[in-house]
Amino acid sequence: MINSANQPNFNLKKIDRFSLPDIKGRFGPYGGSFVPETLSNPLNELNEAYLAAKKDPNFKEKLSFLLQSFAGRPTELYYAERLSQEIGGAKIYLKREDLLHTGAHKINNALGQALLAIRMGKRRIIAETGAGQHGIATASVCAHFGLECVIYMGAEDMRRQALNVFRMRLSGAEVRGVETGSKTLKEAINEAMRDWVTNINDTHYILGSALGAHPYPGMVRDFHRVIGEETKNQFLKLQEKLPDEMIACVGGGSNAIGFFFDFLEEEDVRLIGVEAGGRSLEEGEHAARFEGGKLGVLQGCKTWILQNKDGQINQTHSVSAGLDYAAIGPEHAFYRDRNRIEYAHANDDDALNAFQLLSSKEGILPALETSHGLAYAFRRASELTSDKVVCVNLSGRGDKDAMEVARLLNKDRTFPRPL
Numbered sequence: 001m002i003n004s005a006n007q008p009n010f011n012l013k014k015i016d017r018f019s020l021p022d023i024k025g026r027f028g029p030y031g032g033s034f035v036p037e038t039l040s041n042p043l044n045e046l047n048e049a050y051l052a053a054k055k056d057p058n059f060k061e062k063l064s065f066l067l068q069s070f071a072g073r074p075t076e077l078y079y080a081e082r083l084s085q086e087i088g089g090a091k092i093y094l095k096r097e098d099l100l101h102t103g104a105h106k107i108n109n110a111l112g113q114a115l116l117a118i119r120m121g122k123r124r125i126i127a128e129t130g131a132g133q134h135g136i137a138t139a140s141v142c143a144h145f146g147l148e149c150v151i152y153m154g155a156e157d158m159r160r161q162a163l164n165v166f167r168m169r170l171s172g173a174e175v176r177g178v179e180t181g182s183k184t185l186k187e188a189i190n191e192a193m194r195d196w197v198t199n200i201n202d203t204h205y206i207l208g209s210a211l212g213a214h215p216y217p218g219m220v221r222d223f224h225r226v227i228g229e230e231t232k233n234q235f236l237k238l239q240e241k242l243p244d245e246m247i248a249c250v251g252g253g254s255n256a257i258g259f260f261f262d263f264l265e266e267e268d269v270r271l272i273g274v275e276a277g278g279r280s281l282e283e284g285e286h287a288a289r290f291e292g293g294k295l296g297v298l299q300g301c302k303t304w305i306l307q308n309k310d311g312q313i314n315q316t317h318s319v320s321a322g323l324d325y326a327a328i329g330p331e332h333a334f335y336r337d338r339n340r341i342e343y344a345h346a347n348d349d350d351a352l353n354a355f356q357l358l359s360s361k362e363g364i365l366p367a368l369e370t371s372h373g374l375a376y377a378f379r380r381a382s383e384l385t386s387d388k389v390v391c392v393n394l395s396g397r398g399d400k401d402a403m404e405v406a407r408l409l410n411k412d413r414t415f416p417r418p419l
């Protein structure tokens with residue numbers, strides 16, 4: 001089931017998007033830095049270094065050169081004509097972040113933070129990964145710069161993503177399995193933080209989404225803003241107008257906020273983030289933080305979290321590992337309160353259908369994460385006329401998911417619906 005988003009009704013005139021986060025890392029009531037004292041020093045040091053780098057034209061120049069030569073930017077804006085005809089309604093455009101090196105948007109942030117680490121004189125990189133996409137991007141960037149790289153990954157995720165573990169090792173990273181708790185992403189983040197505290201002098205922690213304690217959410221957003229900047233220029237050049245609606249999937253929220261940021265003041269452009277509706281909206285069966293989540297603190301950040309009434313973090317489920325996390329980035333909560341970004345969810349089956357439809361109509365295999373955004377976009381497009389334009393951020397490619405999709409489709413032979 002896909003829920004329908006409300007019509008926008010917002011007043012951004014009073015908000016200066018560039019003033020967020022404030023100096024304490026807050027987006028209104030969200031964000032901030034809820035960490036033990038041992039972590040406040042490294043976070044402050046990182047914040048100072050980032051603020052200095054941001055003002056340094058040399059840093060910007062190096063980063064944009066690498067985004068082009070190593071990562072493959074700019075990415076194409078593609079009109080999915082056969083898909084649009086099949087759905088019948090608005091024209092669907094895809095921002096092709098799946099074409100980037102290592103297969104997803106994650107490399108934008110990994111490159112930015114690695115450059116920052118080098119500026120700070122840190123030659124050892126650590127990172128956490130769930131499905132492996134952020135680990136692969138980080139390992140690849142570290143190989144490029146010749147940095148030592150340690151990736152923390154839940155033992156359960158390592159088992160499920162054995163190929164990705166091998167890919168990271170081929171790029172020279174050490175992958176450390178985490179055996180505590182549910183042996184997935186949340187535990188891997190805890191372990192990475194522990195490592196950081198112990199090795200602070202030579203180590204930088206490359207966090208993989210617009211989440212965690214200040215300065216991560218704002219910094220990760222900034223490294224992904226290039227997605228929206230390019231999209232805007234491409235639309236103005238190609239069409240001489242902006243899209244009517246922009247849609248992206250939301251795990252921690254990095255691809256979505258990077259895609260949306262430059263459109264926040266464009267009142268005529270509707271912005272919609274799509275969460276993972278999982279098997280159902282029962283507790284433990286999904287990862288839609290705005291459906292059943294509450295305000296709380298997780299891993300350094302105040303935001304909407306899936307937790308039970310005693311504040312214990314709930315189990316989450318999604319067919320896509322990259323959306324399967326109990327907290328959402330704090331900036332999303334802020335713009336949701338102001339009705340500037342709307343949020344919807346798509347469930348596992350919607351995503352599997354969208355995966356197959358894009359693959360068969362366009363020969364483009366989307367990541368299962370991305371397929372959630374696509375599923376909702378197809379619904380929206382079918383409700384609009386052909387003079388309207390819907391643009392989806394194609395956050396990553398689906399090669400990594402092909403085996404899992406094959407397994408799921410085999411299990412239930414009545415599925416998928418015939419195309």
Ligand SMILES: *Cc1c(COP(=O)(O)O)cnc(C)c1O
Pocket residue numbers: 104105106133134208209210249250251252253254255256322323367369370395396397
């Ligand atoms: C990691 C990932 C996501 C989810 O992360 P965000 O921070 O919400 O962008 C979405 N799509 C792909 C392809 C990913 O690899």
